[in-house]
Amino acid sequence: MRRFARLYADLDATTKTNAKVDAMAAYFESAPAADAAWALFFLTGERLKRLIGSRTLRAWVQELAELPDWLVDDSYAAVGDTAETVALLVDATVGGEGEADELGLAAWMEERILPLRRLDEAGQKDAIQGWWCRLDREQRFVVNKLLTGGFRVGVSQGLVVRAIAKVSGLDGAVVSHRLMGGWQPTAENYEALLRGDDGAADASRPYPFFLASQLEAEPATLGPIEDWLVEWKWDGIRGQLVKRAGAVHLWSRGEELVTERFPEIERAGLDLPDGTVLDGEILAWDTNGVMPFAALQKRIGRLKLSAKILKEAPVRFLAYDLLEEEGADIRPVAQLERRRRLEAVVAGARDALGTSELVHAESWAELAELRAHARERRVEGLMLKRRGAPYQVGRRRGDWWKWKIEPLTVDAVLIYAQAGSGRRANLFTDYTFAVWDDGGLVPIAKAYSGLDDKEIAELDRWIRRHTVERFGPVRSVPAAQVFELAFEGIQRSARHKSGIAVRFPRIARWRRDKPAAEADRLDGVKAMLTE
């Protein structure tokens, strides 16, 4: 644990990416394979599912430190991270010193942390409070991180891949692919990864997704329109449908296996030939075509899929790319040719599987006209894909662009603020905005992004000096600051007081010129309803 805690501290102690890669490479070179496997698991953002909740850990530290619950909540609001809050609160109670634990990371995981699952709550509490009291602050913090997940040390997947590539001498794209699809942290898998040995490849393994970049320039800068394939940009869940060895695996872009959520797609996928991998979008789709994203959320949120939900929110996988054909990786093949083969593979599939139609236009001007009406088609805009391009790994600028429709905007008044988390801890960055209705203000959206650091700092000071009331970590402020909010769509919602729900709200700009009284009214906002 000491070695891994040291790696964590080293990664945390620098903002330079090369230094982070070097620190990881040094760790991977020196750590036993079993430890390195677990380190890789956590550094790539994996976490132990449903082990012990953050709230539970906070309750246990409250008990240990003999603090009132509201004070633990206040502390958490100032820190913005449960693992760290707990480590600091234990420190203030029993001190920051402790033993340097020599047990390796793998042994910690397999002999101590995973066996927690077999204990009842009292047993779990005893074990964890015992570690807190015994370990020093650094290790205590890292153990909490192992329990809660979310290893944000400014290390992206890309940096971890670079470190492994450096240690193994393998190409980064190969490493990325080998790590896809629920890589299991064992010494054997880690050693196989370093050798570049892909012997018993997992039949479910997806490919790394190729991600499009936002088009900010005029599309004419991309050259002749004839060089591009154009599709609608769907507002669903990006997914990869893998059919190998007689079984179907549906992966979300977050590398979650979601096959069970979408039995219709699984059934349709079974008809595909073995050795087929499709890239596409999971959408809720009824006889009228695509349904709002909210319908799809019903399928994700429920533990059990009832017949009612299956009927209310039928789904469809719209494929737009073919990555594997007859067991061969065809990602290097040109986009247009992959598209041609995709259509052949999907032809004749059941209703739950189709291809995303191509959009035809003779000129960029004609395409711009189609894009202007995209919202009526319930899509988010257009995707532009270079006809000659291979399928790449991650976000690479140049060959895939998303050309989104202009967002809807509304001028709303700031009414509540709450401290953020992580690097925004102790700064008021989570805002609630409202519009006028019947002389009062009705909340319509929460937004966290869109202001620059300077504006955030200025607004933070204003909030602190103008707090009207506090409700736990939330502060209310006078109706004075107006912001232009941008969002992708508005839908009716029975769950919200305003009767509407907005999609992807963010702050477009601070309207210092506008008095609160001139912010928008709810009936004006409702007129934009996109349903």
Place this chain on the structure above:
Amino acid sequence: MTDPTPVLTLTPQGLYCPAGGFHVDPWRPVPTAVVTHGHADHARWGHARYHAAAPGEGILRRRLGADIDLASHAYGAPLALGDATVSFHPAGHVLGSAQVRIEVAGEVWVVTGDYKREADPSCAPFELVRCDGFVTEATFALPIYRWDPGEKVVGEILAWWAENARRQRTSILFCYALGKAQRLLAELHARTGTERTVHLHGALVPMVDAYREAGVPLAPTAPVSAAPKGETFAGELVLAPPSAMGTTWMRRFAEPQTAFVSGWMRVRGQRRRRGYDRGFVLSDHVDWPDVLRTVAETGARRVLCTHGYADTLARFLREERGLDAAAIETAFEGEADDG
């Protein structure tokens, strides 16, 4: 404060003692200001007459003007102002920092200004003053704030400097211009007896001079601007105010490694937000255990909290300690969060 004739009351100008006819650390111009220490949120410009503790005189005159009407008083010496007796007692915060003891008709109040309990070679140690009413700062009054011993932190800073020097890099340590910078120089001198010159950003020079004039032993210093053109300070230690971070001033240094020395560095998010490579947790304010200890030791039944987590501290003292405690709204900022 609901007493018919309170020792202290809150006015738009700041804390006021009606019996003595003076304000303590007022933020708007008043006839008579009793000032706890030289930080800008406590010692403001424009008062007709100032009273302060003697060791801070050089700092106040540099900050507010050589010709201000300032009466300096030795620590502990009684001063009659109206019907009140006032005295200054070391607060351990920065050079010349004082708690102000105010006695009116047998009732004693103490206003701390900013203070810390930990040893600091650059100023007199905190003196405990028993009182009936205690006005305490609460800049870091949350249980997540507990300081490691200064010795340990200075050791970490020295190790960091040595590692950077080994790689021929410049170590830039960001710190507040009054207090923290001089405490670091005094610590370097006291703990290592170093005769190595530490380089200073120009904004730090006046206050370092003020400490030297007051006789505080510091490590030798030289302004960065005094070095010849082309000097990259490879392997050297440079102190600078937080406002210099990310400015063109940093260009001349050899692969600069940056660190911020502040109590806020206790929380990772605070450090990551500011983009420093390292954060060293060293504060001139009381931490959570010390603020609770101090409140208890003064014996005060009534406590008023200012700065930062004033609400949190007041609620804790009320609900968990049974004291008559409240937060008061002041214009004090403590260790400013926007450094």
